[in-house]
Amino acid sequence: xxxxxxxxxxxxxxxxxxxxxxxxxxxxxLSVYWYQQSLDQGLQFLIQYYNGEERAKxxxxxxxxxxxxxxLHSELNLSSLELGDSALYFCAxxxxxxxxEQYFGPGTRLTVT
Amino acid sequence: DQQVKQNSPxxxxxxxxxxxxxxxxxxxxxxxxxxxxKYPAEGPTFLISISSIKDKNEDGRFTVFLxxxxxxxxxHIVPSQPGDSAVYFCAASASRGGSEKxxxxxxxxxxxxx
Numbered sequence: 279x280x281x282x283x284x285x286x287x288x289x290x291x292x293x294x295x296x297x298x299x300x301x302x303x304x305x306x307x308l309s310v311y312w313y314q315q316s317l318d319q320g321l322q323f324l325i326q327y328y329n330g331e332e333r334a335k336x337x338x339x340x341x342x343x344x345x346x347x348x349x350l351h352s353e354l355n356l357s358s359l360e361l362g363d364s365a366l367y368f369c370a371x372x373x374x375x376x377x378x379e380q381y382f383g384p385g386t387r388l389t390v391t
Numbered sequence: 392d393q394q395v396k397q398n399s400p401x402x403x404x405x406x407x408x409x410x411x412x413x414x415x416x417x418x419x420x421x422x423x424x425x426x427x428x429k430y431p432a433e434g435p436t437f438l439i440s441i442s443s444i445k446d447k448n449e450d451g452r453f454t455v456f457l458x459x460x461x462x463x464x465x466x467h468i469v470p471s472q473p474g475d476s477a478v479y480f481c482a483a484s485a486s487r488g489g490s491e492k493x494x495x496x497x498x499x500x501x502x503x504x505x
Contacts, residue, residue: 280434280436289432301433309491311493313491313495316437318497319497320395320397320480320495320496320497321435321480321482321493321495322495323492323493323494323495326462326490326491333490334490334492336492348488368434368435370434374491378423378425378440378484378486378491378493379425379437380437380491380493381437382427382434382435383434383438384432384433384434385433385434
């Protein structure tokens with residue numbers, strides 16, 4: 279158990295809909311990262327938050343947004359969903375500034391039908 | 392453009408033998424490298440890492456070797472055990488990139504046969 283929790287575990291929704299994925303980092307970790315893993319793809323970095331502030335953006339679509347709250351949990355919002363958004367979404371956390379090791383949650387499997 | 396490449400999608404070895412997983416990178420700004428292991432229906436688990444100031448790091452049965460001139464790293468598992476069967480991801484980070492984000496390869500599926 280990495281100490282990172284993600285909810286929900288599975289999500290099935292229709293095209294055009296909006297969903298919210300939630301992540302709670304390990305106790306003490308200030309950084310939260312979101313990654314997307316599509317079929318036959320490695321993990322693609324989406325966005326990083328550090329202590330409530332956006333720190334880095336990767337290949338995140340404009341239809342996607344994220345935020346980190348004062349209690350350090352994070353939410354990833356996906357809107358106007360398309361079939362191609364079906365993927366595993368992982369959240370990871372780390373103690374930024376100390377090491378590069380990131381600890382991953384179990385992921386949320388999103389299926390868009 | 393893939394900055395981190397794992398050219399072998401799969402690898403099969405016998406229990407007790409050595410497993411060697413390879414990874415190549417193209418971005419010379421990368422200076423920290425990590426290996427993650429992933430079982431089905433679970434998130435990736437951190438395994439071992441190496442800084443670019445070193446060429447070898449060892450942790451029990453796992454050793455990572457880094458060849459900066461060739462932009463190549465490898466993970467050695469000795470001896471391999473059936474429980475090591477998983478997908479292994481190589482990842483890299485650039486300390487001067489302003490973020491600790493990781494760039495991942497597509498993974499190598501390791502199967503250790505009893």
